[in-house]
Amino acid sequence: MTPEPTRPVRVPDLKAMKRRGEKIVMLTAYDASMARLLDRAGVDVLLVGDSLGMVIMGCETTLPVTMEAMLHHVRAVRRGARRALVVADMPFLSYQVSLEGAVRNAGRLIQEGGASAVKLEGGRPVLEVVRRLCDIGIPVMGHLGLVPQSVHKLGGFRPRARDEREAAQLLEEARELEAAGAFAIVLESIPADLARAVTASLEIPTIGIGAGPHCDGQVLVSYDIFGLYEGPRPPFVKQYARLGELMVEAARAYAEDVRQGRFPPPEEQA
Ligand code: KIV
Secondary structure, eight states: OOOOSOOOHHHHHHHHHHTOOOEEEEEEESSHHHHHHHHHHTTSEEEEEETHHHTTTTTTTTTOHHHHHHHHHHHHHHHHHHSSSSEEEOTTTTSSOOOHHHHHHHHHHHHHOOOSEEEEOGGGGGHHHHHHHHHTOOOOEEEEESOOGGHHHTTTSSSOOOOOHHHHHHHHHHHHHHHHHSSSSEEEOOOOHHHHHHHHHHHOOOOESSSSSTSEEEEEOHHHHHTOOSSSOOTOOOOOHHHHHHHHHHHHHHHHHHHHHSOOOOGGGG
């Protein structure tokens, strides 16, 4: 049963869901129409991910996404969402340059975009930023494991924390993010056992993507699950529909009607 679209999901609700053992459902959204549909389906959290650089803008990485692009899409998603919590990704260079810049940019995503929270990537190097944003009332979702904004350093979009040293560091960083005030943490492309250990050691929820079934919630890129993105699809993605194929068929049918003079219909039938 999907939840009634009445009371909006708020940041503290996610921790309460973890306590009750209720799974958190998160999907990415980039525009008002998609947000409206996912909201109607009962999705708890809409992430305006910087994955929009790849699935909307056609770039090879998320790095070219700017604050202006994020704001444009966050505003659209905000207009479409009624019940779901809207979380905005902080794009590359919007929080790494200075504390002041991070506060200003996070503030813009909340004030101008209408997001309820921001997400940013990384552990130890961003703790001060997380602490500051949380202190001034901006809820922060962390993101550990495969952090796509570091794609060049990592050498590609590869699974992370396969060895003991990196796994121990990730567990430690998750605890530090929680202590700094993060309200949830995305765990991307890490072993399921590690995700289980992190989930068990935190009071805040973990949201997994390619991190196995033991996280408190799951997130996927909506264009991947609907079959709308033709670029490489990570192996953990489950495709729930082939909307891309349906769109091609529909566009072909329309083109054929136009070329054959069947659309618009002759005036007397219109
Ligand atoms: O940008 C994004 O869509 C994300 C999710 C994949 C977690 O960060």
